[in-house]
Amino acid sequence: MEEWGKMSTPTGFMEYKRELPADRSPLERIKDWDEFHKHLPDDQLRTQGSRCMDCGTPYCHTGMELAGGASGCPVNNLIPEWNNLIYRGLWREALERLHKTNNFPEFTGRVCPAPCEGSCTVGLIGDAVTIKTIEQAIIDRGFDEGWVVPQPPQLRTGKKVAVVGSGPAGMACAAQLNKAGHTVTVYERADRIGGLLTYGIPTMKLDKGIVQRRVDLLEAEGVDFVTNTExxxxxxxxxxxxxxxxxxxxxxxxxxxxxxxxxxxxNGVHMAMDYLNGTIKSYLDSGLEDGNYISAKDKDVIVIGGGDTGTDCVATALRHGCKSVTQFGTHAKAPLQRDSITNPWPQFPNVYTLDYAHEEAKALYGEDPRAFSVLTKKFVGDENGQLKELHTVQIERIVDETGRKIYKEIPGTEKVWPADLVFIAVGFEGPENTLVQAFEVEQDRRTNVKARYGEYRTSVDKVFAAGDMRRGQSLVVWAINEGREAAREVDKYLMGSSMLP
Structure with a gap:
């Protein structure tokens, strides 16, 4: 065992190749709703940890935004430090270091797209360190070994804080405020705690028992959760x-x-979240026995939207037993390698990859289910008002005479697609009006709650805002970042100063 302070082998990134744990077979995993990732054994994890270079300037944990995307870890995980600790076999110390910056590594280790890996220095000349895999392994081992236990605060301040919304921002905010000794009540309009972690992300990406385990811990630490309350x-x-x-x-x-x-x-045209959430709730309530969801069984399915929500619709349709599934995107097919001019390191690499659902569809049907540079022109139904087909045209992005980037239809590329179900997954406009209007808080031009990043104060005294409600649709890890920071600002507001990070 190396002495304390010595870093991983300095040549590990040259001696060892990047290795990821094997996923369950696509044709096997579409038969159930279980998580599809497997785990690497300890010796391989130590080897992967040794690939970390201990950079002089580790961009992996900088948490910047470059060209509209995340670069590095938004919660500033101390990645080189816990990579080294794993290499040295110091798992419990690695867990302590991980929890210093991230309240919920069991969530980010499963669903984060890992901008940290896109900013890894090893990625400049080879394959990035398997940061996300190591992060998940640390927290999973922590739970398995019984190291993650409730840690309620020793003293209470007498101050009471209400957190509205129990997604990653709300849970992170509540966890930090509770740690500071405040009495925290979290209100959730759904019947289960977790926000998009519960209703939004399918179970095969994030088992809901993982979410409930953390909720139970927070409750044991003193956080009060109230469901079915809008x-x-x-x-x-x-x-x-x-x-x-x-x-x-x-x-x-x-x-x-x-x-x-x-x-x-x-009939047959639905919003993606209605589809996903209906399936998740039915699965949690009854194992899909109650039939209270939109079923894609034996149907031709089209998903409009090329992002994560659309991809989750593809995976869900496959598990329902659809006849076919295609995912439309208006964007062009990404290149196989990072463009060093338009997409330089340390930006997140925009390259062609197969996400889990695309792997599954390819294994089942023989090809990538995505259709790129496609614009839907109209939906067509039968005499009963039931969707039967949709019409599309190929498009290309050009720069017009004013310098704007616009989409132009390509003549002769019209196509008719058979479709029994269509799911719309083209993003989100902002927060819903009920909560915004109830508190009469100001909104920005994108209808998000107006509150400066880093301060989180709204236009109404003692009301703060954090997460997607403030910044717009974003990553789970950004929500955790904002929840943590908002807790610090609330603590300052209540106590005059704060020890929270």
């Missing part, structure tokens, strides 16, 4: 303002963006 409907905003010393709005950006396409009112 602020502005079930409880008036005035009641919270009168009963709490501070309020943090973490309601997310859940207003789905629609499409202005002829025939979008036909």
């Amino acid at each position: 602020i502005g409907k079930d409880i008036a905003a005035e009641e919270l303002l009168a009963g709490f010393d501070a309020i943090v709005l973490c309601g997310g950006a859940t207003k789905a963006r629609g499409v202005d396409i002829e025939g979008s009112d036909l």
Whole structure:
């Protein structure tokens, strides 16, 4: 065992190749709703940890935004430090270091796209360190070994804080405020805690038992969770303002963006989140036995939208037993290698990859289910108002005479697609109005709650906002970042100063 302070072998990144744990077989995993990732054994994890270079300037944990995307870890995980600790076999110390910056590594280790790896220095000349795999392994081992236990605060301040919304921002905010000794109540309008971690991300990416395990820990530490309660409907905003010393709005950006396409009112055209959440709830309630969800069984499915939500629709449709599934994107197919001019390191690499759902569809049908540079022109139904097909055209992005980047249709590329179900997954417009109007907080030009990043104060005294509700639709790791930082600002507001990071 190396002495304390000695870093991983300095030549590990040259001696060892990047290795990822094997996933379950695509044709096997589409038969169930279980998580599909496997784990690397300890010796291989130590080898992967040794590939970390201990850079003089480790961009992996800088947490910057470059060209509109994350570069490095938004919660500033001390990645080189816990890579070294894993290499040396010091798992418990690695867990302590990980928890210093990230309240919920069991979530980010599963669902984060890992901008840290896109900014890894080894990636300049080879394959990045397997940071996300190591992160998940650390926290999973921590739970397996019984190292993760409730740690309630020794003293209470007498201050009460309400957190509205129990997604990653709300949970992180509540965890930090509770740690500071405040009495925290989290309000959630759904019947289960977790926000998009529960309803939004499918179980095969994030098992809901993993979410509940953390909720149980927070409850044991003193956080009070209240479900089936929508602020502005079930409880008036005035009641919270009168009963709490501070309020943090973490309601997310859940207003789905629609499409202005002829025939979008036909039976069979649905919003993606209605589809995903219905399936998740039915699965959790009854193992899909109650039938309270939109089923894609034996149907031709089209998903409009090339992002993660659309990809999750593809995976869900496959598990339902769809006849076929295709995912449309208006963007062009990404290159196989990073473009060093338009997409330089340490930006997140925009390259062609197969996500888990695309791997599954390819294994089942023989090809990538995505269709790139596609614009949907209209939906067509039968005499009963039931969707039967949609019409598309290929497009290309050009720069017009004013310098704007616009999409131009390519003549002769029209196509008709058979479709029984269409799921719209083209993003989110911002927070829903109920909560915003209840507190009468100002909104920015994108309808998000107006609050400066780093300060999180809204236009209403003692009301703060964090996460997607403030910044717009984003990553789980950014929500955790904002929840943590908002907690610090609330603590300052209540106590005059704060020891929270």
